[in-house]
Structure formats: C-alpha cells, structure tokens
Amino acid sequence: MARKIAIIGGGIAGLSAGCYGRMNGYQTEIFEMHTVAGGVCTGWTRKGFTFDGCLHFLVGTSPGNRMRRIWDELGALDGTRIHDHEVFCDIVLPGGRKLTQYxxxxxxxxxxxxxxxxxxxxxxxxxxxxxxxxxxxxxxxxxxxxxPPAQKPxxxxxxxxxxxxxxxxxxxxxxxxxxxxxxxxxxxxxxxxxxxxxxxxxxxxxxxxxxxxxxxxVQNDKAGGWPEGGSLGLARAIWRRYTDLGGVIHFSAKVQEIVVRDGKAVGVRLSDGTVHDADEVISAADGRATLFGMLSGRYMTPGLQEVYSTLPLYEPFVQVSYGLNRLIPISELPRLRTIRPSAPVEIGGEKAGLLMLNNYSFDPTMAPAGKTVLSVLYQSPWAGWEKLQEDKAAYAARKARVLSDTTTWLETLFPGIAADIEATDVATPLTTVHFTGNHKGSYEGWRPTVATMRMKIEKRIPTLAHFAMIGQWTRPAAGLPTVAEDGRLIIQELCAQDGKAFVSGTPPARKDRGAA
Ligand SMILES: Cc1cc2nc3c(=O)[nH]c(=O)nc-3n(C[C@H](O)[C@H](O)[C@H](O)COP(=O)(O)OP(=O)(O)OC[C@H]3O[C@@H](n4cnc5c(N)ncnc54)[C@H](O)[C@@H]3O)c2cc1C
Known part of the structure; x- marks a missing residue:
C-alpha cells in the first residue's frame, strides 16, 4: 500500500511536493485553505482584465538553466511563450532624471x-x-x-x-x-x-x-523571463500537472492542527473538525502558523526560536491595479518603472516614498486587444493595516482613499488616464493575510540580509518524526525556483528513507496552456 503524504498548503512549494510525490508513487493529499491553488503566485480577473499579484521574473526560463528542468517536470512552461525584455526596469530619480536598467x-x-x-x-x-x-x-x-564544501574535521x-x-x-x-x-x-x-x-x-x-x-x-543571460499568462498561468499549469498525476487537492480546507501521536505526525485536523490520517505530514504553509498554531509551539528548537524572534520580514505591499481602455506600449512605459519622487506621495493617509509601476501590455493574455493592465505598488507598514482587521467600514474607506489618491498620482504621469479606467482593484497586506495566511502580509517570507542570506532554516524537528516544512519560510531569499526545488528535495529525501530510487519526468507536450 503506497504511503500517504498530507501536504498543508497548495502554493508552489506544496504543489511541487505533490507532483514529485505522485511521480514517486506516494498517495498525496493537499489541504489548501483558499478556493484555488498557487498561494501568493496568483492573479485575479476583473471585467476581462487579469491583475497579476506576483511574478516579475522567473529564474529558469532558458533551456540551459538548471531550474528549467524542474519547471519542465512540473509542466510549468510547456508551450508557453517566454518574454525577455530589453529593458528590465527604468528608474526615475528624485528630480525626474530617468536611468534605464537594460x-x-x-x-x-x-x-x-x-x-x-x-x-x-x-x-x-x-x-x-x-x-x-x-x-x-x-x-x-x-x-x-x-x-560550500561539506565540513570535515x-x-x-x-x-x-x-x-x-x-x-x-x-x-x-x-x-x-x-x-x-x-x-x-x-x-x-x-x-x-x-x-x-x-x-x-x-x-x-x-x-x-x-x-x-x-x-x-539572470537578465543578462535571458534566464529569467516572463511566462505568458503570468503568475496565474504558472500556478494553474503546475496545479493541472498535479491533478493529471492523480494527486488530490482539497479546497477550503484549513488545517487547524497537525495530529501527533507518540512523537510522530500522523495526520491533520481541519477547522471543520475532520481528521485526515497520513504517514508523513509536510507543511508548505506559513511557518509561524505551522509551528505556533498547528503545532501549538510545542516543538520549537533553539534554532527555530532564534529564527522566529530575530529574522526580519519583507515589508508588505499595497497593489493598485487598473484595467485601461488604452494601449500603453512598453516602448512608452517599460515592463517595470521604479520612481522615487522628489517629495513622498500621499496615498491613503500614508507617505509613499517609492512607487513601482508594472506595465503588462506586452502579454496579450492580460487584457483585451488595445487595452492595458497597469499596477502601482508601494510598501506599506503592516501596523497601519493590522488595526483595520476588525473594522470593515474603516478598511473599506481606506481602500477607497488609496484608489483615489493613486489615480490622482497616475494622472500626473498620464494625463487623462482616469477617463480610460474600466476596472480597478486594491490589494492590501490584509488581502495577502486573508488569502494566504502569510505572517504580517510578508510576500516572500524572511527578508534576507548579508548575515542571513545563505542561512538554512531547519525543515525537520528532531522530536517530531514524519514531519517536515518546505517553502518560503524555510530560508531567507526564497522565490519561486527555490520553493519549487524544495518540493523536489523533500520527496527525494522520503524516497531515500524508504530505500527506493527517486524518479521524475516531464509530462507529454501540451500546446494549449495559454488558454488555461
Ligand atoms: C508581489 C510578489 C512578487 C514576487 N515576485 C517574485 C518574482 O518575480 N520571482 C520569484 O521567483 N518569486 C517572486 N515572489 C515570491 C514567490 O512568489 C514566493 O516565494 C512563492 O510563491 C512562495 O510559495 P510557497 O508555496 O512557499 O508559499 P505560499 O505561496 O504562501 O503558499 C502557502 C499556501 O498555504 C496555504 N495555507 C496557509 N495556511 C494554511 C492552513 N492552515 N491550511 C491550509 N492551507 C494553508 C495558503 O493559502 C497558500 O496557498 C513574489 C511574491 C510576491 C507576493
């Protein structure tokens, strides 16, 4: 009887573990609290426009890159057009001088x-x-x-x-x-x-x-492009690969507790009270929620205590997205523009000292012909949003103000643009928490510093057998390639434990991914 793995979280890490688990003959069940898979690697549609919430570049899009093999095995890029841009970003300095990051x-x-x-x-x-x-x-x-080479005494x-x-x-x-x-x-x-x-x-x-x-x-090598369809297309492709492999995914299935018996993880209890048995439990969900919530803080090691009390987080973003009835070609506004205005811009009662503009007009799947999706991002401290968690009216009012202030600012760059707006959306740090559970809205987990960049965070707990953690909370400087690789590595580890050879392969070619 194949061993059963319960995977908590259907982000890219969880989906990857699920795919490799199935390739190696394990029974896998993913428990995902949201109604779709992908985690923070996602996008959402409004009135025919797709607003992307994640990807800027995907390491491993070129054939020579080692990550390409993993993306191929996960069926992530098959038949997908990759866009490599001449201009990665342009940067507007205070005073208005523009320099181009080719x-x-x-x-x-x-x-x-x-x-x-x-x-x-x-x-x-x-x-x-x-x-x-x-x-x-x-x-x-x-x-x-x-x-670094392994240390020998x-x-x-x-x-x-x-x-x-x-x-x-x-x-x-x-x-x-x-x-x-x-x-x-x-x-x-x-x-x-x-x-x-x-x-x-x-x-x-x-x-x-x-x-x-x-x-x-990565940009110089054309090894980190944009897969057409963006984050949503990527997540859907891997999700489809998982289900094609016979993997099971439960949606609206929030794990409340990891069930432990005699020092072994033996299953998960969902918020609706149901218990699902497993031989192995892998958490690919928020690290703090896993360790302090699902495991009630009972299995903290000194190393994990240190990590969870000292490592800095990424400051969350507010993302204001627009579906526009006008074409803004990337010759006019590149894929990405970073602007440091001479004076901070007042948005939603906060002063934004740095704004990022994303232009998706190069990807025909993001908007109907002749139209454009633009998004404006700025960092916004979690503390200002946390207090709005329980006050729906104040939260809605702040979002409305964010939208109108951002639109006013956008008008200074593109006069008349307000008249072309067909669809809008405001995603806040609370949106990230609501849909992904990521602590304080941090979009990539731990913010790396020089001291922590190569740090490896424990994925196994010595006092808890048959349990592992993967994903963006298990190392600083995570990203899509590292979390996808995590899913592969954990299954390799399980295969080694079970004394069987790890196998992997690519799916049959599929040409219709763009239409997913
Ligand atoms: C704005 C933004 C831009 C980014 N840009 C890039 C980029 O250009 N390139 C790049 O490589 N990376 C980028 N990243 C980072 C990358 O997307 C993430 O590091 C990666 O997607 C994290 O995947 P994950 O599976 O580890 O975690 P997540 O995506 O957070 O997935 C965790 C999943 O667990 C689920 N979950 C949480 N708690 C529970 C529970 N109790 N029960 C059940 N399910 C639960 C969540 O709903 C979620 O689906 C970006 C991220 C963001 C947000």
Whole structure:
C-alpha cells in the first residue's frame, strides 16, 4: 500500500511536493485553505482584465538553466511563450532624471557611463559590475550558487577547505566587491545619481548586493523571463500537472492542527473538525502558523526560536491595479518603472516614498486587444493595516482613499488616464493575510540580509518524526525556483528513507496552456 503524504498548503512549494510525490508513487493529499491553488503566485480577473499579484521574473526560463528542468517536470512552461525584455526596469530619480536598467549588462554600463558621465573611479566600478555579472552567470546554471564544501574535521577538513577555496578563487574578488548590502554597494559610487540608481535597483533595506548580481546576470543571460499568462498561468499549469498525476487537492480546507501521536505526525485536523490520517505530514504553509498554531509551539528548537524572534520580514505591499481602455506600449512605459519622487506621495493617509509601476501590455493574455493592465505598488507598514482587521467600514474607506489618491498620482504621469479606467482593484497586506495566511502580509517570507542570506532554516524537528516544512519560510531569499526545488528535495529525501530510487519526468507536450 503506497504511503500517504498530507501536504498543508497548495502554493508552489506544496504543489511541487505533490507532483514529485505522485511521480514517486506516494498517495498525496493537499489541504489548501483558499478556493484555488498557487498561494501568493496568483492573479485575479476583473471585467476581462487579469491583475497579476506576483511574478516579475522567473529564474529558469532558458533551456540551459538548471531550474528549467524542474519547471519542465512540473509542466510549468510547456508551450508557453517566454518574454525577455530589453529593458528590465527604468528608474526615475528624485528630480525626474530617468536611468534605464537594460537587461544586457554591457548596454547598461555603457548607458550609465554616457548618461551620468561619472568620474574614473565610478567607471571602473561599473566595468567590474559588467565582468562580475558575467562571472556570476557561471553560477546561475547551478542555482543557489557555489555551495560550500561539506565540513570535515581535522587536517582533512583543512585540506578540503583549501581545495574548496582554490576552486572558487576566481570568484573571490567578485564576492568581496558585492559582500555588503545593496546600500553599501551603492555608497561606493561617487556620483550621486549612480548611488541613487543602485539603491533603487533593489530598494529593500539591508538586501545583500549579491542579489543584484544574481538578478542582473539572470537578465543578462535571458534566464529569467516572463511566462505568458503570468503568475496565474504558472500556478494553474503546475496545479493541472498535479491533478493529471492523480494527486488530490482539497479546497477550503484549513488545517487547524497537525495530529501527533507518540512523537510522530500522523495526520491533520481541519477547522471543520475532520481528521485526515497520513504517514508523513509536510507543511508548505506559513511557518509561524505551522509551528505556533498547528503545532501549538510545542516543538520549537533553539534554532527555530532564534529564527522566529530575530529574522526580519519583507515589508508588505499595497497593489493598485487598473484595467485601461488604452494601449500603453512598453516602448512608452517599460515592463517595470521604479520612481522615487522628489517629495513622498500621499496615498491613503500614508507617505509613499517609492512607487513601482508594472506595465503588462506586452502579454496579450492580460487584457483585451488595445487595452492595458497597469499596477502601482508601494510598501506599506503592516501596523497601519493590522488595526483595520476588525473594522470593515474603516478598511473599506481606506481602500477607497488609496484608489483615489493613486489615480490622482497616475494622472500626473498620464494625463487623462482616469477617463480610460474600466476596472480597478486594491490589494492590501490584509488581502495577502486573508488569502494566504502569510505572517504580517510578508510576500516572500524572511527578508534576507548579508548575515542571513545563505542561512538554512531547519525543515525537520528532531522530536517530531514524519514531519517536515518546505517553502518560503524555510530560508531567507526564497522565490519561486527555490520553493519549487524544495518540493523536489523533500520527496527525494522520503524516497531515500524508504530505500527506493527517486524518479521524475516531464509530462507529454501540451500546446494549449495559454488558454488555461
Ligand atoms: C508581489 C510578489 C512578487 C514576487 N515576485 C517574485 C518574482 O518575480 N520571482 C520569484 O521567483 N518569486 C517572486 N515572489 C515570491 C514567490 O512568489 C514566493 O516565494 C512563492 O510563491 C512562495 O510559495 P510557497 O508555496 O512557499 O508559499 P505560499 O505561496 O504562501 O503558499 C502557502 C499556501 O498555504 C496555504 N495555507 C496557509 N495556511 C494554511 C492552513 N492552515 N491550511 C491550509 N492551507 C494553508 C495558503 O493559502 C497558500 O496557498 C513574489 C511574491 C510576491 C507576493
């Protein structure tokens, strides 16, 4: 009789574990509290427009990238057109100067040198950026980069470390140049516009500069494109792969408790009181809800205590989406524009110092012909939303104000645009919590810092057998590739425990995915 795995959460991590579980002959049941699968990798439709709530770029869209194999096995990209953009983003500095973040790093460097005319030291720094981005490309294929060699004790350990250092020696200057935060990296430029440009290229507090290198090299290699259909298309494709493999998914099935007997996870209890037995329980849901809610805080290790009391979260976003009866081609507004206005913009009673505009007009599945979906995102502290949780009227009033203030601001960029609005939507940090349960609306779990970037968070608890955690709460700097890979790794681990060879494969070609 095949062993039974209960998977909590039907986001990309849970779906991936489900797919690989089925490929390896396990009985799998996913329990998802929402009515659709995908978790934060999602989109929603309004009056014929699709508003995407997640994806900017998907690492692994090119054939040579190691992640591509996982996306293929998950049936995520089959028959899907990939859009790689010449301009990844344009960045508007305070005062209005616009600099372009070209995907091609040589073009980016040439553009910055020409546009800013920086001093010699900055020019050299930019040249290093170009060579480091290309060097990083060698690591991209491996995703997760150069993993340190396993530590061995004594003289053998020393020799093994020396061998490891020798192997990665050509990367060392690159690691040194990008070893700090993005803010520290930006501060290394003398020209104020270059400092501002690099800060805005990755506008997240304390974010490692290495992430910029990763992002820029993925773009330079055309290895991180946009799959047509966006987040919703991607999630639906993997969901379909899971059900085609015979996997079971229960919707509106909120797990309240992980049932434990004699130190072993033996099933899940749902909020409706029903109990579902299992031989293994994998939680791919919010980490805090899993450990402190479903397991009542009884299985915390010192390491997990430390993580849950010290690691920073991503500040959540407010996303205002528009379906417009006008075409805004990406030659006019690129896929992404980041704007630091000279003075913060007042939105919904808050001051937004940084705004991001997404233009989806390049993807014909997002809007009817001749029309455009635009979204405006800004970071908004959780505290301001938390207090509205119990006050529906105040929440609705704040959302209405957010919409009207954002529209007023948009009018300053695109005069007359208000008359073209056909559909709107405001998604707040409370929306994220409501639909995905992610703590304080954090969209990617733990915010990485230089100190935590390569940290691995325990996925297993020594005192609780037959239980594991996967997904974006099990490492800082998560993202779609890492959580999809998590699903594969956990099933590989189970196969090894069960003494059987892990198998995987790709689904038969399917050409109709765009119409999903
Ligand atoms: C705005 C935004 C932009 C992003 N951009 C990118 C990008 O460009 N590239 C990239 O790679 N990544 C990006 N990410 C990150 C990426 O989408 C996430 O890291 C990834 O989708 C997380 O997947 P997950 O399965 O680990 O978690 P989730 O998606 O959070 O899934 C968890 C699931 O568990 C369910 N759940 C929670 N509690 C329970 C319960 N008690 N019972 C049953 N079900 C439960 C939830 O409903 C949810 O479906 C972005 C995310 C956001 C929000």
């Amino acid at each position: 995907s091609d790093v040589d073009r980016l460097v040439a553009h910055l040198k020409e546009a800013v005319a920086p001093p010699a030291r900055d020019r050299k720094r930019l040249d290093h950026l170009a060579s480091d981005v290309k060097l990083w490309s060698g690591l991209n294929g491996r995703m997760g980069g150069a993993r 004594g003289i053998r350990g020393l020799l093994s470390r020396m061998r490891g250092m020798w192997k990665i020696r050509r990367y060392l200057p690159m690691f040194r140049r990008h070893g700090g935060s993005i803010q520290q990296y930006a501060a290394g430029y003398r020209h104020p516009d270059l400092r501002a440009f690099f800060e805005l290229a990755l506008p997240i507090d304390g974010m490692p500069a290495m992430s910029l290198l990763m992002l820029a090299s």
